[in-house]
Amino acid sequence: MSEAVKGQQSQQPGGNNGGIAPPAVAKQVLRKPVFVKVDQLKPGTNGHTLTVKVVRSNTVLQKGRAASAHLRQTRIAECLIGDDTGAIVFTARNEQVDMMKPNATVILRNARIDMFKGSMRLAVDKWGRVEVTEPASFTVKEDNNLSLVEYELVNVVE
Numbered sequence: 732m733s734e735a736v737k738g739q740q741s742q743q744p745g746g747n748n749g750g751i752a753p754p755a756v757a758k759q760v761l762r763k764p765v766f767v768k769v770d771q772l773k774p775g776t777n778g779h780t781l782t783v784k785v786v787r788s789n790t791v792l793q794k795g796r797a798a799s800a801h802l803r804q805t806r807i808a809e810c811l812i813g814d815d816t817g818a819i820v821f822t823a824r825n826e827q828v829d830m831m832k833p834n835a836t837v838i839l840r841n842a843r844i845d846m847f848k849g850s851m852r853l854a855v856d857k858w859g860r861v862e863v864t865e866p867a868s869f870t871v872k873e874d875n876n877l878s879l880v881e882y883e884l885v886n887v888v889e
Contacts, residue, residue, distance in 0.1 A: 764840065770816035770875060774851055774882055777843035781853075782864065784871050786811040786818065788831045812837075812853070814867075817875035821853045827861045836867040849881045 764780040772779065792807040808828040810821045822845065823831045830837060841859030845852045855861050 768816040769812075769814050769819055769877065772819060772844055772851065772853070772877060774844055774846055777841070779839070779842040779844075779853075781814070781839045781842060782867060783812040783814050783821075783837060783839065784867060784869070785831050785833055785835045785837065786813060786871050786873060787833055788823070788828070790828065809852075811873070811876075813871035813873065813876075815869040815872055817877055818871055818873050819851060819853050819876065820878040822847075823861075824854075827855065830861050830863050834866075836864050838862050838864050846882065849883060850878050851880070851882070852878060 766780050766782060769781065769783065788808050788810040790806060790808045792805065794805050804825075806825055806828045808823045808831060810823055810831045811818055812821045812831075813819060821831070821839070839853065839855055839859065839861055842853050842855045843859075845854050
């Protein structure tokens with residue numbers, strides 16, 4: 732019997748694995764997401780879950796050729812998003828750009844705050860998720876744009 736067949740036999744339920752039970756798989760406890768409002772976002776934080784509306788979306792970078800298989804196309808768009816407490820700039824990448832249409836309501840899961848030229852930007856990387864949901868009833872409070880607040884890094888000497 733070949734090595735591949737032996738390996739497959741021992742993996743099957745009821746196979747001859749020496750009478751040893753497979754190890755119990757620990758059930759991962761999922762916790763409910765805590766939705767935050769835009770005005771609660773602070774520099775250097777991550778793991779945010781928000782429901783926001785897209786106000787506008789501007790493509791700022793589009794490079795690469797979609798025709799060639801080995802070159803991936805890179806697209807980046809800056810979108811003004813917000814809820815009834817405030818607004819912030821969201822940096823959408825690749826597939827996220829297609830979801831960020833004006834007036835769309837999206838849920839951002841595991842979003843993080845990036846600092847760009849001293850101002851806050853919201854982003855969702857490969858560990859997070861952007862999903863379009865049913866339209867929300869709130870209007871975006873655009874006059875409280877957190878991305879217009881400029882922060883300065885101050886080193887504290889102890």
